[in-house]
Amino acid sequence: MQKSRIESWLYPTDRGLYCEPGQFHIDPHLPVDRAVITHGHGDHARSGHGAVLATHETIEIMKVRYGADCAGSFAAANGGQTINGVAVRLVPAGHILGSAQIVLDWQGTRAVVSGDYKRSPDPTCAPFELVPCDLFVTEATFGLPVFRHEPAEREAHRLVASLAANPERTHLLGAYNLGKCQRMIALVRQAGYHRPVYLHGGLRALCDLYVRLGVDLGDLRNVTDSEPAELKGALVLCPPGALSDRWSRRLADPLTCYASGWMRVKGRASQHGVELPLVVSDHCDWPELLRTIEETGAEEIWVTHGREDALVHQIGLMGRRGRALALVGFEDEGD
Amino acid sequence: MQSFAELLDRLVYTTARNAKLKLLEDYFRATPDPDRGWALSALTDGLPLRLPIRKTLATILAPHVDPLLYRLSRDYVGDTAETVSLLWPDARLNEPPPRISDVVAEVSAASSREFPRVLESLLGRLDVKGRFALLKLLSGALRVGVSARLAKTAIAQTFGREVEEIEEVWHAVSAPYADMFAWLEGRGVRPDPGRKATFRPVMLAHPIEDGDWQSFAPQDVAAEWKWDGIRVQLSARPGDVRLFSRAGDDVSTAFPDIVQAFAHTQGVLDGELLVLRQGVVASFNDLQQRLNRKTVTGRMLQDYPAHIRLYDILFDGNEDVRTLSFIERRQHLEAWYERFRPSLADVSALVPFAAFAELESKWQLARENGIEGLMLKRKASPYLAGRPKGHWYKWKRAALTIDCVLMYAQRGSGKRSSYYSDYTFGVWKTPDELVPVGKAYSGFTDEELLRLDRWIRTNTVERFGPVRQVKPGLVLEIAFDAVQTSSRHKSGLALRFPRVHRIRWDKPVQEAETLDAVKALVPS
Ligand SMILES: [Zn+2]
Ligand SMILES: [Zn+2]
Numbered sequence: 050m051q052k053s054r055i056e057s058w059l060y061p062t063d064r065g066l067y068c069e070p071g072q073f074h075i076d077p078h079l080p081v082d083r084a085v086i087t088h089g090h091g092d093h094a095r096s097g098h099g100a101v102l103a104t105h106e107t108i109e110i111m112k113v114r115y116g117a118d119c120a121g122s123f124a125a126a127n128g129g130q131t132i133n134g135v136a137v138r139l140v141p142a143g144h145i146l147g148s149a150q151i152v153l154d155w156q157g158t159r160a161v162v163s164g165d166y167k168r169s170p171d172p173t174c175a176p177f178e179l180v181p182c183d184l185f186v187t188e189a190t191f192g193l194p195v196f197r198h199e200p201a202e203r204e205a206h207r208l209v210a211s212l213a214a215n216p217e218r219t220h221l222l223g224a225y226n227l228g229k230c231q232r233m234i235a236l237v238r239q240a241g242y243h244r245p246v247y248l249h250g251g252l253r254a255l256c257d258l259y260v261r262l263g264v265d266l267g268d269l270r271n272v273t274d275s276e277p278a279e280l281k282g283a284l285v286l287c288p289p290g291a292l293s294d295r296w297s298r299r300l301a302d303p304l305t306c307y308a309s310g311w312m313r314v315k316g317r318a319s320q321h322g323v324e325l326p327l328v329v330s331d332h333c334d335w336p337e338l339l340r341t342i343e344e345t346g347a348e349e350i351w352v353t354h355g356r357e358d359a360l361v362h363q364i365g366l367m368g369r370r371g372r373a374l375a376l377v378g379f380e381d382e383g384d
Numbered sequence: 385m386q387s388f389a390e391l392l393d394r395l396v397y398t399t400a401r402n403a404k405l406k407l408l409e410d411y412f413r414a415t416p417d418p419d420r421g422w423a424l425s426a427l428t429d430g431l432p433l434r435l436p437i438r439k440t441l442a443t444i445l446a447p448h449v450d451p452l453l454y455r456l457s458r459d460y461v462g463d464t465a466e467t468v469s470l471l472w473p474d475a476r477l478n479e480p481p482p483r484i485s486d487v488v489a490e491v492s493a494a495s496s497r498e499f500p501r502v503l504e505s506l507l508g509r510l511d512v513k514g515r516f517a518l519l520k521l522l523s524g525a526l527r528v529g530v531s532a533r534l535a536k537t538a539i540a541q542t543f544g545r546e547v548e549e550i551e552e553v554w555h556a557v558s559a560p561y562a563d564m565f566a567w568l569e570g571r572g573v574r575p576d577p578g579r580k581a582t583f584r585p586v587m588l589a590h591p592i593e594d595g596d597w598q599s600f601a602p603q604d605v606a607a608e609w610k611w612d613g614i615r616v617q618l619s620a621r622p623g624d625v626r627l628f629s630r631a632g633d634d635v636s637t638a639f640p641d642i643v644q645a646f647a648h649t650q651g652v653l654d655g656e657l658l659v660l661r662q663g664v665v666a667s668f669n670d671l672q673q674r675l676n677r678k679t680v681t682g683r684m685l686q687d688y689p690a691h692i693r694l695y696d697i698l699f700d701g702n703e704d705v706r707t708l709s710f711i712e713r714r715q716h717l718e719a720w721y722e723r724f725r726p727s728l729a730d731v732s733a734l735v736p737f738a739a740f741a742e743l744e745s746k747w748q749l750a751r752e753n754g755i756e757g758l759m760l761k762r763k764a765s766p767y768l769a770g771r772p773k774g775h776w777y778k779w780k781r782a783a784l785t786i787d788c789v790l791m792y793a794q795r796g797s798g799k800r801s802s803y804y805s806d807y808t809f810g811v812w813k814t815p816d817e818l819v820p821v822g823k824a825y826s827g828f829t830d831e832e833l834l835r836l837d838r839w840i841r842t843n844t845v846e847r848f849g850p851v852r853q854v855k856p857g858l859v860l861e862i863a864f865d866a867v868q869t870s871s872r873h874k875s876g877l878a879l880r881f882p883r884v885h886r887i888r889w890d891k892p893v894q895e896a897e898t899l900d901a902v903k904a905l906v907p908s
Contacts, residue, residue: 194449195457195470197512293795293802313470315396316462320849322801324397359456366450 055184055349059153059160061374066162066186068153071135073102075151075162085137087164088148089114089227092354102126104139106147106262110227113258142166143177144331145228146259152180160184161345167330168337169201172235173228173264177341185347186374190332191310192356194363198310198334204327205236208284208306211325212242216282219300223289223307223321226252228331230286231259233308234266236329237284247272247280249287249296277301293322310334339363385481385510387415388423389517395528399797404530408538421560422484427535430524432559433491435499437522441468444504448473465523469515472507479509485560487518533631543568548585548769551632555582581624583632584652584698584706585769586617589759589776596777597740606710606763607735607743610756610778611693612668612866613658614675618642618692620649627657638677641685642692645728651720652699653692655732658754660691665754667907668880669868694721695732695759698767706767713767750781756865757781780865784905785885786811787896789818790858793840795850796825803833804840804852807884809860810875811897818856819875819899827863827884836887859888859896867905875899877906 058069065077073083080097087093087103089110094103096119101108105125112119126139126149139149144165151162161182168177191198212220224230230252237246245268248256253271260266272285281301287294289307297303310330311317318326333341338360342350349370352360357373364371391411398404408427412420425431441464445454449471461467482490487506494502503522507515520526533547536554540547545568556577557564566572615630625643627636636643639657659666659674666688673688674680697717698706705716714734721731735758737743747758757780765775788809796805806825810818828836839858846853863885870878877899 193457193460194453195461195467197470197474295802297802314461315466318397322399322795324399324403325394326397356456356460359453362450362452 055158055160058155059184066374068135068155070155071132071137071153073132076164083132084120085139085151086111087142087151087162088145090145090165093164096120100124102130102132102137102139104147104149107149108147109258109262110147110255113254114227140178140180141175143168143171143174145171146174146231146262146264148174150178150180152182158183160186161347162186163188163341165190165332166341167333168341169198171201171232171331172239173232173259179341179344181344181346183347184349184351185342185345186351186353187338187342187360188332189338189352189355189357189360191330191334192338192352192360194335194359196310196313196334197336198313198330199328201232201236201329202239204308204329205233205240208233208325208327209237209240209242211304211306212282212284215304218302218304219280219282220284220325221292221297221300221303221305222284222286222327223292223305223309223323224252224286225309225331226288227255229308229329231256231264231266232331233286233327233329234269235264238265238267242284243267244283245270247275247283247285249285249291251288251291252286272299289321339367342367342369385484385487385514385517387411388419388484389510389513391423392517392520392526392528393513395530399529399801401534404534405538405541408530408535409542412539412542417562417565418560419484421562421565422488424535424539424561425559426484426521426526427530428532429559431488431521433488433522433524435491435522436496437503437519438464440500440503441465441519444500444507445471465519466516469512469519472512472515474511481509481511481514482506484521487521491522532633539568546769551583551585553577554632555580581619581621581626583617583619583626583628583634585632586615586630586654587696587768587776588630588771589761589778590771590773592760592777592779599774600762602737602739602743604762604764605760605777606714607737608695608732608759608761609735609750610759610780611656611658611665611732612754612756613656613665613671613693616655616657616692617698618646618653618655618694620646620651620653622650625649635675638674638680639690640680642690642728645726646724649720649724649726650701651697653694653717653720654696654698655692655694655729658691658693659688661689667754667868668866690728692729693732694729696767709764709766710761711763747779747781755781784865784867785861785863786902786905787859787888787891788821788862789856789893789896790840790854790860791818791820791856793836793852793854800833803837805833805837807836807860809862811899811902813875813899815894820873821875821877821899821902822862822864822873822879822882824860824862824882824884828887832887856893859891859893860884861886861888866907867902869906875902877902 064074064079064081066075073085074081075085076087076093077084082099084098085102086107089107094111096115099121101120102124108123108125129138136154138152140152142148142150142164144167153160159182161180165188166177224233234246247270249272256269292305305323306325307321307323308327308329310332312326312328350364351372351374353374361371361373394407445468458467490502506518536550537547540550553575556575563572563575567574617628619626625646626634627639627642629635659670670688674690697713697720700716700720705713760777762775788811790807791810792808793804794806795801796803808820808823810820813819840852840854843854843857844852845855862882864879864882866880868878869876
């Protein structure tokens with residue numbers, strides 16, 4: 050494949066994607082002097098960098114997860130900044146609170162590094178904003194045509210309906226602690242569920258942060274502070290890893306739920322012993338990936354985390370140049 | 385179709401029996417005829433539709449999906465029907481989704497040439513769950529963890545009946561069972577099972593317990609050997625002879641020799657199915673060669689000759705004798721046998737005894753092949769469906785036990801899904817190599833389960849999905865009924881009905897049994 054123009058100034062290194070004239074990395078997985086961070090998930094935001102540029106929300110998330118001194122210095126992105134002559138703009142990615150696409154303009158070419166993103170609505174974060182560009186760097190977490198997420202509102206209604214139909218069973222919902230957890234709470238609130246929601250200890254800090262940053266989540270309580278009788282028939286959230294833990298034994302006849310894009314495939318859902326799988330994801334499904342690639346108008350598409358082979362093949366069918374960016378360190382976040 | 389699709393989707397993920405029953409009952413209550421009948425048919429005997437579904441799917445999918453993307457998807461999902469249901473373009477919903485009865489009508493009216501077009505049209509009117517349900521329906525096997533018996537139990541509970549009542553009429557009705565639902569809802573008469581050879585619910589025994597002995601005198605009960613075969617019911621009417629398992633599954637096709645031998649008889653009889661050579665009962669292993677066979681070769685009939693040892697009668701000709709006492713039925717049975725003299729059958733002898741001590745010594749000596757112990761039946765008891773207390777007792781020969789070493793543990797299901805409750809255990813092949821000889825799921829208390837679970841978590845050496853391999857460090861005393869040779873286990877042996885007898889926290893693993901010692905227990 051011929052070397053593109055863009056690759057002379059933006060390219061993958063063993064620390065992550067590097068912008069040479071700007072002298073910064075985007076979402077590096079090893080410590081660097083200067084990092085621009087798309088969002089707070091562990092495979093994108095790591096501790097130990099010198100200077101970090103990110104949205105205000107992402108910075109707050111990093112401080113909660115890694116401590117206030119997890120980077121040498123923080124700068125919250127504003128409307129637009131210039132780093133060593135490269136114009137850098139952070140625009141909403143619609144993935145989780147604070148998530149941003151990094152828009153880079155250099156000598157008349159534009160690259161958009163989207164981090165993780167989705168196109169469907171989410172009451173806990175700003176919606177994805179489309180930026181036309183020459184190079185679009187996309188994720189491919191759900192990069193197979195079998196992945197089509199259900200409307201999240203409908204899945205939330207199924208959960209609320211199940212709570213009503215099974216008043217004697219505690220509904221234990223596994224949800225990733227950053228983003229999915231808060232989105233699910235906001236969704237059941239929208240669906241008319243106003244009883245207290247109980248949290249596993251591992252979810253508390255980030256829920257509190259969301260509330261502090263202005264996301265209304267209603268009455269939240271800790272499982273550890275609650276009487277077993279109070280939890281009967283209640284909605285309890287925990288990290289996915291805690292679903293089949295001994296931790297759940299205190300709950301009355303738990304009905305295990307799991308909110309994730311992986312729940313689309315029965316084998317994946319049964320693997321987790323899930324009784325009520327909810328197909329809700331903070332990533333694009335296949336049609337959203339294709340639509341976005343089309344709409345950016347980008348001639349060149351770089352693909353990161355996930356099933357790159359299928360998406361790169363599809364990009365070829367769409368008459369564009371696709372390339373699997375074998376960046377290490379990105380992984381499925383249990384989403 | 386939408387509500388049936390939702391039902392299947394929920395059943396796939398539900399493991400607890402009661403939760404499955406609740407889903408089924410909610411469905412049967414809310415769904416009108418004839419859709420609920422077709423659904424019931426799909427859950428029990430399968431819809432009467434057999435079509436070249438696999439071949440057709442490949443043809444109709446081709447214009448919609450790139451072949452490489454299909455292959456990558458199929459590899460990831462692992463199931464063709466599910467992959468197609470996920471890949472098929474979503475309905476534009478300008479047409480209402482088909483009901484199950486529409487599916488049955490459209491598919492059964494289609495010629496094989498028209499079938500691809502019909503299937504395409506049906507898929508186009510359904511959402512992803514509907515498409516999955518449709519493809520499962522048409523492929524004949526739902527595989528959602530619901531047995532025919534469970535579906536019938538749900539029907540019974542929905543309408544406040546006993547499952548035995550459903551089974552009584554089951555063979556007299558056919559999908560979509562409008563007459564059965566009319567009867568269940570009090571709108572019609574009970575379908576008459578008298579016309580065909582039908583299954584009647586069987587009477588089951590309880591294990592005898594120490595306290596039971598005081599409740600009867602020796603002259604109150606009759607004793608029979610407990611044969612190590614399979615409980616069956618033979619139901620015969622002119623032109624229709626069927627063999628049923630005790631759960632009511634029709635197993636006639638696997639036993640054409642038995643069906644033939646009873647062709648001239650009439651009645652419903654209870655007995656034990658055995659493989660019998662020159663009057664000697666062969667091992668259970670031999671009987672297994674005949675079970676679950678779709679086709680039976682002449683060779684099989686010769687090598688594994690089937691035989692029924694009769695011990696009760698429910699219908700003598702057309703006469704329902706279930707309300708008579710055991711002794712009266714026994715007279716009917718013997719007279720019936722004299723009348724028809726079917727080959728491949730005999731009547732299980734009564735074991736005479738005057739005192740329990742005498743019976744016990746006979747029981748002690750009963751070690752020959754094919755005998756599992758004794759049955760005690762109250763002479764005055766009628767034939768009662770189900771497992772009524774205080775009528776029939778099984779007095780199994782004392783189980784054998786061996787000390788085994790815990791090798792693997794797996795998470796249980798349902799209530800036990802957060803515990804490691806399924807155990808694979810082995811014995812020493814050499815002083816440092818264990819080989820598995822069986823699996824056990826029962827025989828311990830909840831407290832013991834907790835302690836076992838803790839032990840397993842702290843002694844895990846490797847994990848494979850839901851399975852943990854543990855270091856050899858715990859002896860389980862395993863009780864079982866017999867040892868057989870088996871090609872399934874690496875050890876070449878298998879235990880019949882193994883269960884945990886005691887957990888030997890105290891015992892060093894080196895003192896567990898050797899493979900050679902266990903081999904010596906195989907009956908020659
Ligand atoms: Zn992310
Ligand atoms: Zn990511």
